[in-house]
Amino acid sequence: MKETLSVPNPEQIGNQNFAELLAAGNSVCLFVWQDSELWPVRYVSDNVESIFGYNKQQFIDREVHFKFLIHEDDLPRVNEEVKRLKSGETGFRITHNDYRIKHKNGRHVWVSDTTIIKMDTDDGVPLLFGYLIDITERKELEIKLETERNRLQLLLDATRLGTWEWNPQSNLTSFNDRWAQIFGWSREEIEQSPYSWSSRLHPDDYDRVWRAVKDHLDGITPFYESQHRIRHRDGHYVYVLDRGRVIERDEHGKATRYAGTVTDVTEQKQAEINARRAASAKNVFLANMSHEVRTPLHGILGLVSVLENTALDTHQHQLLMTVKESGDHLLQMLNDLLDLTRSEEGQLKLNKDVLELARILQHIESMYRAPIEEKGVKFIIHHSQVLPERIFSDRARLIQILTNLLNNAVKFTEQGTIMLSIDWSVDPATTTQTQAQGELLIKVRDTGAGIRDTQRIWQLFEQEHQGLSKKQSGSGLGLAIVRNLVQLLDGEIEVDSEPNRGTCFSLRLPMYAVYSDDVNHEALDKPKLPTLVPRRILIVDDNPINQLIVSEMLTSLDQHVTKVSSGHEAVEMLKQNTVDVVFMDLHMPTMDGIETTLKIRDLPIHQPHIVALTANAYPETRTHALRSGMDDYLTKPFVKADLARILNRLDKVKN
Structure with a gap:
């Protein structure tokens, strides 16, 4: 049974104190409707015109029907809520979901409406008392924020970005669905803590990633950005681009919200890895080609440099020069190709x-x-x-x-x-x-x-x-x-x-x-051959032609030369004989030049000056050779002046 109370007439409802209270603000308005068709207004507060544009008398005289002012999209819901109120399901009070009232000037006013039902003691007609608050400004802000949220969500969906937030004080962490999906999980399966992602970081990336996170927390960097690997549910690793920044701090300057996005860049990273492999394969091919061509070319140009200092008639000298020019042309092509490769890799240097x-x-x-x-x-x-x-x-x-x-x-x-x-x-x-x-x-x-x-x-x-x-x-x-x-x-x-x-x-x-x-x-100017101090020199090369060429060049420079054909022979020879300089071929079967050098450096002997001889012109090979203990590096094909320059440099260092 509904509670019946004595309902004052409109004049009593509008007593002076209550009217003054409503008039004090322009956002709250009181309506009393009769529960009959079209909800005729029995009373409305004086400030109604400031909210809806219609004056009080227009409502009382029913020139304006309140029900007709409710937005057509909201009216069915409002009717249903009033029906629930009258059924007693909600007691005698209900707070409507926000709805819109059409203003006199055509715009819509958003209102929050709390309605109670009371019985008129005079005629027994149910009356609806409603306190309407103008919430248009707040509601428009909410709608704008919701629109921005929806737009952001659409953008995140379109760009397939995962998002995360972390409170470094509480360690509470949240992820969106896309973040979880990138790694094969649902959001419900992911623990809301930093451990959810840090435990899945690749071990090789772990320290670097946390350092980047903390550098931004400590204000060292303006934002956080890292490319790293996170383990997928099925065990493989996903390459991600992870970006974020601190968006809130407490009164002590400590971060309370650290937010960011994650992008799956596995496909791009794989393409980069493939490109690097292709570049590496190209470089290996060029290095091998360079070596295979330079080795016989070294034989040609080396013998030419030896023969041009012998007694030749005019015709023989012309033929020899033709050989030299052809070899120089081939060498130039090789150097051009290597220069291009170095240029592409940013390794081409100037010597001004x-x-x-x-x-x-x-x-x-x-x-x-x-x-x-x-x-x-x-x-x-x-x-x-x-x-x-x-x-x-x-x-x-x-x-x-x-x-x-x-x-x-x-x-x-x-x-x-x-x-x-x-x-x-x-x-x-x-x-x-x-x-x-x-x-x-x-x-x-x-x-x-x-x-x-x-x-x-x-x-x-x-x-x-x-x-x-x-x-x-x-x-x-x-x-x-x-x-x-x-x-x-x-x-x-x-x-x-x-x-x-x-x-x-x-x-x-x-x-x-x-x-x-x-x-x-x-x-x-073309350097003149210096006068050299005679030295004991060992040539280590498995190629007899190379041995002959280097030996002839060094002998013509008044050096004492011994030749061996393998790294093992070189080690045994140095155990028994003192040598000043070793010219070491890098590419030899069984034990290459680098391995031979390492063994020589371990011997308790007078250590010779070791010079690498190779057809491999790549900087990486030079670095590897020098790190193994070699002292100098000479690329084939070379001429007698190149050997003389190295020996002369030794004389200058000794003096």
């Missing part, structure tokens, strides 16, 4: 020094005038009168650029002219008594076949003409090397060409002009 520019140009002219003019092509070298005498640059790389460009011009020019022009552009603001910053301006112009696709020529192994019918030979390396070397020197290169009209390559190479007398003539 003070150079005499005129001598470089003389060197280039001596190399190219005869072969160009033999083709019936005119060769012109034009240099500006303002060229500095001395520059600071890398002589070898500068010559390498010029020779590759001139080789290209010679190859594709059958008639007309090949011109090399050199000019200098200086920045007056940088000019001092000792130096000035400027640019060396180089142009290589020819009247040859020209180039159709000026973009393609810069690509590795690409050539203008392909196939068996092409007239010119070549590896397709030259111009790719030129581009890489120009970039290494911080310069620029452009090409202007038309088919059958010739080609012009234009370069700008920034460098310093040097006005002092500090010139490194040793780097400019």
Whole structure:
């Protein structure tokens, strides 16, 4: 049975104190509805107009029906809630879910409504008393936040990001569904603690990851970021990119919320690993190819350097020079290929020094005038009168650029002219008594076949003409090397060409002009063989040809030479005889050069100076050799002057 109370008439409800209380705020409004069709309003507080735009009299005179103002999407629910109230299911009070009332100006006002039911003691009609609070501002903020949350969730779903939060004080940790799914779990199965992920970290990554987490906690880094591995449910490891930052701290500055995201990068990481394996396989192939080609090439050039100092007639000397030129060409191709590989790996280095520019140009002219003019092509070298005498640059790389460009011009020019022009552009603001910053301006112009696709020529192994019918030979390396070397020197290169009209390559190479007398003539001139102190030298090589070549070179340098064919023989020989220098081949069967060196270093003997001899030109091999205990490193093919330089360096160290 419903409780019946004496219900005051509207005038009594609106007593002065109560009216003043409602009027004090513009967000709370009182309604009394009669429980009949359309809920006619029996009473409404005076401030109703400030909330809904309609005045009190409009409601009382039923010009405006309250029920018609409820948003059509909310009305069924409100009706159902009132029905539950009248049934007694909720007692005599109910708080509605928030709903919308249409304002007089057309907008909607969100209200929170608490309604109670009482009986009118005069006529026994149920009355609904409702306290409506205008919550539009709060509700719009809630909707905005909910929209942002939904948007964020859609973004997380679209990007497949896992999210996490951690309170470093309580150690309470939470993860979203996606975080758990990445590792093969459901969120309910994951313990809400840091142990959930730290226990699954790869052992090799554990210390590094926690250090990164703590570095951000301690303010050392502005955010946390780490790429590491976490164990999947089935046992394999997932590569993830983990990012986060502290978003809340307490009054003592201690972190209370540390939040972040996790991205599965296994596919990208696997692609990176595969690429590294492919690069490693390529490098192994190039190293092996280099070794296999350099070894016989070493025999050719080594014997040439020995024979050119013997008595030869003019015809024999010409034949020998042809062999030498062919070997030098093959060696240049090998060096070009290795230079490209080093350039791609960022290992190509510069060796800058003070150079005499005129001598470089003389060197280039001596190399190219005869072969160009033999083709019936005119060769012109034009240099500006303002060229500095001395520059600071890398002589070898500068010559390498010029020779590759001139080789290209010679190859594709059958008639007309090949011109090399050199000019200098200086920045007056940088000019001092000792130096000035400027640019060396180089142009290589020819009247040859020209180039159709000026973009393609810069690509590795690409050539203008392909196939068996092409007239010119070549590896397709030259111009790719030129581009890489120009970039290494911080310069620029452009090409202007038309088919059958010739080609012009234009370069700008920034460098310093040097006005002092500090010139490194040793780097400019071909070194003369020094006078050496005779030494006891052991050659360790399983290849008889290599033994012969090195032995002949050293004997001509007045050295005392002994030869053995294996690492075991070398160790036994050194136990019985004192040796000053060992030239050690790295690649030998049974016991290689590095293993032999390690055994020699363990012997209680006068330790010799050990020089590695190898056709492997890679920096990694050099590092490995030196770490094994070797003192020096010489790459095949080498000539007598290279051996003399190493022995002369020993004399200088001894003195």
